Amino acid sequence: MAATSSGTATVTLPTDRQILITREFDAPRHLVYKAWTTPELVKRWWHANRGRVTIAEIDLRVGGAWRYVSVTESGVEVAFHGEYREIVPNMRIVSTEVYEGIPDAEQHAALNTLTLTERDGRTLLTVLVEHPTKEGRDAHINSGMEPGMQDALDLLEQVAVSLG
Amino acid sequence: MARAATTADAFNAVAEPRRRQILDILAGGERPVNDLVGLTGLAQPQVSRHLRVLREVGAVDVRDEGRQRLYRINGQALKPIHDWVAAYERSWSERFEQLDAVLEELQAQEVDDGSDE
Numbered sequence: 001m002a003a004t005s006s007g008t009a010t011v012t013l014p015t016d017r018q019i020l021i022t023r024e025f026d027a028p029r030h031l032v033y034k035a036w037t038t039p040e041l042v043k044r045w046w047h048a049n050r051g052r053v054t055i056a057e058i059d060l061r062v063g064g065a066w067r068y069v070s071v072t073e074s075g076v077e078v079a080f081h082g083e084y085r086e087i088v089p090n091m092r093i094v095s096t097e098v099y100e101g102i103p104d105a106e107q108h109a110a111l112n113t114l115t116l117t118e119r120d121g122r123t124l125l126t127v128l129v130e131h132p133t134k135e136g137r138d139a140h141i142n143s144g145m146e147p148g149m150q151d152a153l154d155l156l157e158q159v160a161v162s163l164g
Numbered sequence: 165m166a167r168a169a170t171t172a173d174a175f176n177a178v179a180e181p182r183r184r185q186i187l188d189i190l191a192g193g194e195r196p197v198n199d200l201v202g203l204t205g206l207a208q209p210q211v212s213r214h215l216r217v218l219r220e221v222g223a224v225d226v227r228d229e230g231r232q233r234l235y236r237i238n239g240q241a242l243k244p245i246h247d248w249v250a251a252y253e254r255s256w257s258e259r260f261e262q263l264d265a266v267l268e269e270l271q272a273q274e275v276d277d278g279s280d281e
Binding site for chain 1: 179254256257258259260261262264265266267268271274
């Protein structure tokens with residue numbers, strides 16, 4: 001695999017429509033949940049070192065909305081919003097995610113599933129991002145079981161190595 | 165149902181599972197069409213059609229050797245896909261590093277508060 005030391009996120013593409021992000025945290029899950037769902041705390045990590053978060057709004061109930069806006073150091077505004085579909089405190093949040101920077105943004109909303117699992121005081125966090133793209137859906141229908149994407153990722157890794 | 169034209173970019177080229185399979189095979193080395201037909205179990209016209217799409221986006225190159233046409237992978241053409249995934253990974257890794265700092269502080273606060281949740 002790529003040089004992902006412990007403590008960094010891993011990103012895989014389990015299917016054509018999915019992105020799976022996984023990471024362990026050295027904290028109990030109620031704190032990870034708190035950091036994930038409290039606007040003032042979200043402002044401190046969502047920026048990903050690419051500027052600052054100017055807006056973090058969270059209406060944490062089923063049907064409630066969220067919206068995060070960041071401004072990069074070069075002044076570009078990057079905004080996401082969505083709606084909460086399912087909430088199990090400290091364990092699981094299902095919500096939509098719309099990237100406001102693309103045409104017909106609402107139609108391209110992804111569905112995100114956050115899960116938190118605690119073991120020995122540490123928390124395994126996973127975010128499954130499911131996109132509604134046609135290519136993915138068609139490939140799914142046409143191909144039955146589909147180990148191809150894993151192979152494609154292996155391939156990408158080789159590509160990455162070859163570019164290094 | 166009408167077939168939509170395949171847009172000429174790497175993402176569309178690898179959206180089709182058979183084309184990914186062909187790329188996977190070519191990642192192991194240069195191959196003539198007949199090998200690809202044998203290894204994929206597809207008919208030659210289908211393999212040729214997929215190869216044409218892959219060539220259009222530059223994902224494979226071809227050369228003639230004697231009476232054979234040999235296909236090989238061109239990793240550079242797939243770089244946009246790699247970059248896209250890598251950007252995703254980078255931004256989340258960086259977010260999570262900030263989240264680590266927030267969590268450390270929250271844990272310290274709990275100890276201070278004597279909270280035993």
